[in-house]
Amino acid sequence: MSFLQVQGLGKRYGDAVALEDVDLSVTAGSRTAIVGRSGSGKTTLLRIVAGFETADTGRIVLDGRPLVDGGGMVPAHRRGIGYVPQDGALFPHLSIADNIGFGLDRNGADRRTRIAELLEAVELAPQMLERRPHELSGGQQQRVALARALARKPALMLLDEPFSALDTGLRDSLRRTVARVLCEAGIATILVTHDQSEALSFADQVAVMREGRLTQVGPPQELYRRPRDRETATFLGDAIILPAEVENGWARCSLGRLAVAAGPQRGAAEIMLRPEQLRLVVDDRDAPPNAAGGGPEGWGRVIDVEFGGSVCKVAVTLGNAPGQPGPLLLRHSSLDLPRIGSRVRIQVQGEAHLFDAPLR
Numbered sequence: 087m088s089f090l091q092v093q094g095l096g097k098r099y100g101d102a103v104a105l106e107d108v109d110l111s112v113t114a115g116s117r118t119a120i121v122g123r124s125g126s127g128k129t130t131l132l133r134i135v136a137g138f139e140t141a142d143t144g145r146i147v148l149d150g151r152p153l154v155d156g157g158g159m160v161p162a163h164r165r166g167i168g169y170v171p172q173d174g175a176l177f178p179h180l181s182i183a184d185n186i187g188f189g190l191d192r193n194g195a196d197r198r199t200r201i202a203e204l205l206e207a208v209e210l211a212p213q214m215l216e217r218r219p220h221e222l223s224g225g226q227q228q229r230v231a232l233a234r235a236l237a238r239k240p241a242l243m244l245l246d247e248p249f250s251a252l253d254t255g256l257r258d259s260l261r262r263t264v265a266r267v268l269c270e271a272g273i274a275t276i277l278v279t280h281d282q283s284e285a286l287s288f289a290d291q292v293a294v295m296r297e298g299r300l301t302q303v304g305p306p307q308e309l310y311r312r313p314r315d316r317e318t319a320t321f322l323g324d325a326i327i328l329p330a331e332v333e334n335g336w337a338r339c340s341l342g343r344l345a346v347a348a349g350p351q352r353g354a355a356e357i358m359l360r361p362e363q364l365r366l367v368v369d370d371r372d373a374p375p376n377a378a379g380g381g382p383e384g385w386g387r388v389i390d391v392e393f394g395g396s397v398c399k400v401a402v403t404l405g406n407a408p409g410q411p412g413p414l415l416l417r418h419s420s421l422d423l424p425r426i427g428s429r430v431r432i433q434v435q436g437e438a439h440l441f442d443a444p445l446r
């Protein structure tokens with residue numbers, strides 16, 4: 087049973103369509119990431135779920151209770167939803183303690199204890215309590231914003247790019263803290279981000295948003311390995327996309343004959359591999375010519391090497407690649423980097439993925 091159910095949600099600003107026919111289902115205690123480019127409608131969706139914005143069409147039901155249904159609407163403060171915006175939006179004139187305690191009863195007996203617990207949950211030191219927001223770093227401010235949103239024990243937490251202004255290291259550690267805190271509290275969470283690796287590592291369910299629509303929703307591994315189309319594939323990570331001839335569970339392409347999931351599709355198609363499926367072996371022997379008289383499949387020559395620390399990039403042109411859009415970009419460990427000009431064989435691990443969408 088889904089905990090949050092969004093159905094047919096639509097929103098326009100004048101002539102511009104911000105959301106169109108959005109369906110999303112979130113199970114209790116789970117983590118969903120909505121990933122999409124800037125302007126694709128992510129914030130609009132969160133703000134409508136939170137109750138800060140109205141929808142033109144659609145329904146929202148939270149834990150069996152309709153929040154938005156036709157004309158009826160539950161106001162934001164009665165929804166039991168926590169919201170952390172991109173910039174934290176702390177109250178600048180209030181202390182950290184009063185920011186965190188903003189939604190708590192001012193005269194409640196356990197107010198101080200609760201504030202201290204929340205501060206500890208987001209891994210901040212007690213001496214922060216008397217400070218003002220401007221005396222904290224960006225990462226610390228985001229932790230306070232999260233503590234404030236947790237204070238009222240929301241049933242659902244909405245996070246709108248809360249890590250995007252932070253440095254990489256800080257961002258990873260804060261993301262792990264947030265995931266742990268929300269998981270321990272059993273709070274279902276929706277994280278909005280334009281960063282695909284953040285989405286893939288944070289969530290049980292990833293939803294890809296493009297021009298106001300959710301184009302694909304599923305577990306992170308599924309979306310990464312089996313994206314519906316080229317655009318989703320390249321948005322979620324580096325992809326090697328090759329023209330192929332497909333028949334009965336095999337694809338013939340410039341890398342040779344590769345297994346694909348068996349299906350009805352046959353004939354000309356596009357296949358996708360992730361770079362980590364390709365392994366490069368230096369082989370300076372003369373490559374055998376193939377039956378058609380061209381260069382052999384899966385053999386090529388290194389034309390460029392880009393050092394990048396632990397992961398380097400090696401560009402390879404294939405000997406027999408009619409229709410191949412350009413050199414293949416492979417990842418390689420910084421150990422044993424091949425030299426430019428080396429002859430190489432490319433080995434493929436696992437299945438190639440065949441896009442559902444027909445060739446354009």
Ligand SMILES: Nc1ncnc2c1ncn2[C@@H]1O[C@H](COP(=O)(O)OP(=O)(O)O)[C@@H](O)[C@H]1O
Pocket residue numbers: 099102103104122123124125126127128129130131
């Ligand atoms: N209050 C508003 N008035 C007019 N247009 C808006 C408003 N809010 C958002 N939009 C437009 O709606 C689209 C989606 O915006 P938004 O939801 O903020 O995208 P994202 O969060 O994915 O960057 C954009 O084209 C944006 O310009």
Ligand SMILES: [Mg+2]
Pocket residue numbers: 128129130
């Ligand atoms: Mg936004």
